[in-house]
Amino acid sequence: MTEASEGTPPAEKPAVPNEQDKAAAPGAKPKATAKPEKAPVKPKATAKPKGKARDPSAGRRGFVQLSLVAAGLAWTGAMVKFFFPRILFEPATRFPIGFPTDYVIGVDTKWQQAKRIWVVREPSRLYVIFARCTHLGCTPDWKSGENKFKCPCHGSGFDMQGVNFEGPAPQPLLRTQVSLDARGQVVVDKGKLFPVDDWDDSDAFLVV
Ligand code: FES
Numbered sequence: 001m002t003e004a005s006e007g008t009p010p011a012e013k014p015a016v017p018n019e020q021d022k023a024a025a026p027g028a029k030p031k032a033t034a035k036p037e038k039a040p041v042k043p044k045a046t047a048k049p050k051g052k053a054r055d056p057s058a059g060r061r062g063f064v065q066l067s068l069v070a071a072g073l074a075w076t077g078a079m080v081k082f083f084f085p086r087i088l089f090e091p092a093t094r095f096p097i098g099f100p101t102d103y104v105i106g107v108d109t110k111w112q113q114a115k116r117i118w119v120v121r122e123p124s125r126l127y128v129i130f131a132r133c134t135h136l137g138c139t140p141d142w143k144s145g146e147n148k149f150k151c152p153c154h155g156s157g158f159d160m161q162g163v164n165f166e167g168p169a170p171q172p173l174l175r176t177q178v179s180l181d182a183r184g185q186v187v188v189d190k191g192k193l194f195p196v197d198d199w200d201d202s203d204a205f206l207v208v
Pocket of ligand 1: 133134135136137138151152153154155156167168169
């Protein structure tokens with residue numbers, strides 16, 4: 001026999017009534033229903049002023065800044081003009097083209113691209129034609145097969161001497177000044193041009 005069975009049996013614990021039992025119990029006061037808590041009333045936000053408040057000095061400051069920027073730009077422009085003045089670099093109008101013996105009888109077009117001239121050698125003369133059409137200024141081409149200069153723009157034609165004979169060109173081609181330097185080289189000066197009436201000017205050809 002154990003000790004537990006020998007002593008007084010333990011007293012039974014009274015049963016704890018559950019909530020339902022309590023509610024059903026006669027005379028039990030009904031439990032007050034919990035009142036929903038009221039949400040705290042937020043204070044109304046004060047209406048924000050539309051846009052930022054204007055700083056009266058801001059406009060003046062902006063104007064001063066703009067004036068400073070404009071003054072800086074003007075100063076920079078003046079400096080650029082001072083250090084880089086507008087200079088028109090034009091090719092030299094006067095240049096040597098070699099010796100008369102470098103040219104055979106006929107038209108030589110080797111300077112057309114670089115100097116816009118043709119060198120023409122005849123049995124006793126050498127002269128230089130300025131390769132600019134007298135119509136509207138295009139550069140004609142030498143057509144050796146046809147023995148003429150032909151303008152690609154409107155079809156003007158010039159003979160070997162530069163005399164116009166077809167198309168709208170109103171007058172013959174111009175010739176340049178030619179001379180010999182100390183070494184005997186031919187020097188061309190496109191700064192002086194001779195129209196047909198001056199082709200016999202002594203500066204318009206070289207005797208060869
Ligand atoms: S520019 Fe040469 S024909 Fe017109």
